[in-house]
Amino acid sequence: MKVIGVEIGGTKLQATLADADSLEVIGSLRETIVPAKGAEGIRHQLEAMIRSLQSQYDVDAMGIGFGGPLDAKTGIITTSHQVEGWDQFPLADWCRERFGLPTVIRNDCDTAALAEATLGAGKGRQSSFYVTVGSGIGGGYVVDGKLMGTGRPAFAEIGHLRPGVLHSEATNTVEAESSGFGIMAEVRHILQGIASEEQADDYWELVNCCDGNIDVLTTKNIADAATNGNGIACAVLHDAVETLGWAIAQMITLMAPEVVVIGGGVSLMPEKLFLTPLKENVATYVFPPLAKSYEIVRADLGEAVVVQGALLLAKQSLA
Incomplete structure (x- = not known):
């Protein structure tokens, strides 16, 4: 067949x-x-x-x-x-x-x-939660080789969690802060709101890397700047990864997967910018009895x- x-x-x-x-x-x-x-x-x-x-x-x-x-x-x-x-x-x-x-x-x-649960980074585990972090943030949960929630209008939409009770608007989501689009939007907002003489080196590094047009600034530009110690880029990525780590911790607390597989373009940032602080933030916010019950790994299948x-x-x- x-x-x-x-x-x-x-x-x-x-x-x-x-x-x-x-x-x-x-x-x-x-x-x-x-x-x-x-x-x-x-x-x-x-x-x-x-x-x-x-x-x-x-x-x-x-x-x-x-x-x-x-x-x-x-x-x-x-x-x-x-x-x-x-x-x-x-x-x-x-x-x-x-x-x-x-x-x-x-x-x-x-x-x-x-795919990741069956053939990739989650292979061999009974339960696997997949998070894609790219232009948006999505999730999928697989148990015993079967997708969960396929009969519901939405399921495992981790990107649409509201990060705290003060975020009452439907647009105030984890995705809005931690996705590639969210990260770019926040950096652009900061650049538009400060005078060039404030945080001068950080400001000009980001502005110059996109030839003065911040509308075309990319997450790669931001990651490269953060790798060089750019204060604006580092602060935005810190907040984005913390929020995502909080969200993953809530999901682990509720669904207790054996492995969390992270895919998407943002996840390909250097480990010190993304995966390492993500794991630290999940550990901070997860339900303590589940603290050593899961792994967080990068996706395998490209x-x-x-x-x-x-x-x-x-x-x-x-x-």
Whole structure:
């Protein structure tokens, strides 16, 4: 039997054909998404890719990791925050009609969580919580090889915790402070609010690294500056990592996973800026009886993680 795994993101579209038993890859296709063409443009690209893979082998099922919120029961997309035209689109039914394939759809973070728990850094553990820290922050929880909460409107959304009772607005979240976008926004806010003569060296280091246009300042710029001891960058990263550590500690206290797997672009910062202080903050805030019951590790599977999770979804659907 053969299965197809698909990743539909905001910038890339990937499809992989694999053996259903071994998940050995037979063929892969990747295309860049053009956001201006909207969801319809992505569907045209996807149709061509799936038809190409189906022309090589008989395919038995397909799994999709989608970059946005959706209803896992119905396979209907709620929305996409990157590409217009996905609102309430019945993607699972569309795939079944177009390709004649049983199709399972989960959001990309849940799909990555399944891959890391089964094939990556969480392999061999009964329970694994995956946190992706990139432009946003998402979570996924896997127990005994199964994604938890797939029948609920939302589950394991650690990025949408409010960091304390004073944060009453829905936008005052862990994601808003600790994601890549949150870190960049806070540094830009600080730079806009101070005169150049204040914190002069720190100010100019950050302004100069983006050629004076702070709107294009990146998390890599900020991490590089923090590595050099830039006070503004260090302070913002300190607060961001502390908030994320607090959130992970609350999750451990409630769900007690054996391993917490951290993925996403922000997690690739040097250990002294991110992973080491993150572990220290989790240890500070976690429920003491659980203090030595978990590990926090970096993700293993890299860019292929969502596609590998989608292949697993397809494989599980055949069981």
